[in-house]
Amino acid sequence: MARVAAVIALAALGGGGAAPAVAGGSAAGAPAAASRPEAGGSAAGAPAAVSRPEAGGPPRPPSVSEPPFRSGPPSASLRIGQAAVPDPLVIGGQAVYTVTVTNAGATAAEAVTITGTLDEHVAPGPLPDGCDLDGRTITCGGPALTIPAGRSVTRSFPVVIDPGLSDGTALTSRAEVSAAGAQGDSAQLVTEARAAMADVTITKAATLTAGGAIAYAVTVVNEGRTPATGVTVRHPAAGGATIADRPPECPGAGPALVCPLGTLAPSERRTFMFTLAPDEPGLVRNCATVSADGDEANTANNRSCTSTAVQRARAAAPDATPAPDEPAPAAEPSEEKGAARSEPRHEPRDAAPGERAGRHEPRSAAHDRAPRAEQLEGRRPLPMTGVSIWMLGLGTAVLLAIGLLVRYFSRRDRASGIP
Incomplete structure (x- = not known):
C-alpha cells in the first residue's frame, strides 16, 4: 500500500502543469489560451510593445531633420591673400608674387599646404x-609646415611677364591653402600688364644767401624702367629777378632757364645749381618743371615749387673815424648851455701909464672855465641885467646910510663944542 501511495503522489506532482487547464474547463492544446495573453503580456507579433518603450529604456534615436551635435576642441582656421609688385605689372619685366597665410583659429594648424597657380603669360623664376613646381602650379609646405594660432607665413615667388603681351592685358593668379583638421581658404588675384614707360621726377630746394640772393638746387631722376629721352628742365622768370649764376646745363641768357639734359637711364640722377637775385624784398615763389619724350608712367611728379622770403638789407652804419688826411670836425655846443660854455672874446685895451703897450694875453681856458663849472653845478647864473640893477640898488642904500651917519656925528660934535 505504501508503494501505491508513493506512485500516486509522484504522478500528481508530474502532471501539475496541466491541472489548471483541466480546472479551467478547456482541453489541453485549446487555442483559447493563445488568444488571451496573460496580464502584462502581449500577443505574439503585436506592434504595440515596439512603438511604446517602457520607462527607463534606451533613448529614442535622432530624427533625420535634426543636425548631429559635435563636441571637441576648437580647430584651426586658415586665411590666404595675394599681392603683386609692381602693380600694374610691366610687360616684359620682372615682378614678385607674394602669398600670405594667417591662422585665425584657436589652435595650431599642422601639415599646411600652400598651392599657387600662375597665369599662362607669367613664367616662374627661382x-x-x-616649394616645388609642376607646370605653372607651385606647391609649398606639407607635413613640415605648422602655423601657430594667430601667426602668419609668407612665401614670395619671382616671375617674368611675357614681353609679347598687349598693353592692358589682365593676368590672373590663384592660391589656396589647406591643412589636416583645419578650415582652408582660397583667393584670386587679377593684375594688369602695362607697357614699359619712363618716369622722370624733379625736386628743387632753395637757400637764402647772406647777400639776399637765393641759391637753388634742382635734381632730376628717372624712376622708370626704360631710358627717358629728351629730358628738359624749364624754370620761368620770377618777376623782375635776374639769374646771377647760370649753370652750364642751362645755356642761353635772360631771366628764364631752359636746361636740356638729354637721355637718363633707369635710376639715373642729375643735379645742377643756379642763383637768383630778386629785385625787391618780399616772398619769391617759382616752380621748375621737367618733361621727356613719349608717355610717362606718372606725370604728377614733374613739377616742384619753392617759396622764399627775402628781407630788405639793412644800411651799413657810417664810419665815425675820420680819414688821416681830413681834419676832425669841431664839437658843436649844446643849445641849453651854449651861452655859458662859449669862450669870451678878449678885446685889446690901451696900455696904462708906465705899462708897456702890447698885445693883451687872455687867461688860460682852464682858469676861466673852473669858476663857471662850479657855478653851473648848483644853479644857472642870473642874467647880467638883473645883477647890475641889484648891485646899483644896494650901493645906493649903503651910500645913503653912510651919509646919514656922517651927518649925525657932525651935529653931535658941534653941539659938544668939539672943533
Whole structure:
C-alpha cells in the first residue's frame, strides 16, 4: 500500500502543469489560451510593445531633420591673400608674387599646404626653399609646415611677364591653402600688364644767401624702367629777378632757364645749381618743371615749387673815424648851455701909464672855465641885467646910510663944542 501511495503522489506532482487547464474547463492544446495573453503580456507579433518603450529604456534615436551635435576642441582656421609688385605689372619685366597665410583659429594648424597657380603669360623664376613646381602650379609646405594660432607665413615667388603681351592685358593668379583638421581658404588675384614707360621726377630746394640772393638746387631722376629721352628742365622768370649764376646745363641768357639734359637711364640722377637775385624784398615763389619724350608712367611728379622770403638789407652804419688826411670836425655846443660854455672874446685895451703897450694875453681856458663849472653845478647864473640893477640898488642904500651917519656925528660934535 505504501508503494501505491508513493506512485500516486509522484504522478500528481508530474502532471501539475496541466491541472489548471483541466480546472479551467478547456482541453489541453485549446487555442483559447493563445488568444488571451496573460496580464502584462502581449500577443505574439503585436506592434504595440515596439512603438511604446517602457520607462527607463534606451533613448529614442535622432530624427533625420535634426543636425548631429559635435563636441571637441576648437580647430584651426586658415586665411590666404595675394599681392603683386609692381602693380600694374610691366610687360616684359620682372615682378614678385607674394602669398600670405594667417591662422585665425584657436589652435595650431599642422601639415599646411600652400598651392599657387600662375597665369599662362607669367613664367616662374627661382622658387624659395620648401616649394616645388609642376607646370605653372607651385606647391609649398606639407607635413613640415605648422602655423601657430594667430601667426602668419609668407612665401614670395619671382616671375617674368611675357614681353609679347598687349598693353592692358589682365593676368590672373590663384592660391589656396589647406591643412589636416583645419578650415582652408582660397583667393584670386587679377593684375594688369602695362607697357614699359619712363618716369622722370624733379625736386628743387632753395637757400637764402647772406647777400639776399637765393641759391637753388634742382635734381632730376628717372624712376622708370626704360631710358627717358629728351629730358628738359624749364624754370620761368620770377618777376623782375635776374639769374646771377647760370649753370652750364642751362645755356642761353635772360631771366628764364631752359636746361636740356638729354637721355637718363633707369635710376639715373642729375643735379645742377643756379642763383637768383630778386629785385625787391618780399616772398619769391617759382616752380621748375621737367618733361621727356613719349608717355610717362606718372606725370604728377614733374613739377616742384619753392617759396622764399627775402628781407630788405639793412644800411651799413657810417664810419665815425675820420680819414688821416681830413681834419676832425669841431664839437658843436649844446643849445641849453651854449651861452655859458662859449669862450669870451678878449678885446685889446690901451696900455696904462708906465705899462708897456702890447698885445693883451687872455687867461688860460682852464682858469676861466673852473669858476663857471662850479657855478653851473648848483644853479644857472642870473642874467647880467638883473645883477647890475641889484648891485646899483644896494650901493645906493649903503651910500645913503653912510651919509646919514656922517651927518649925525657932525651935529653931535658941534653941539659938544668939539672943533
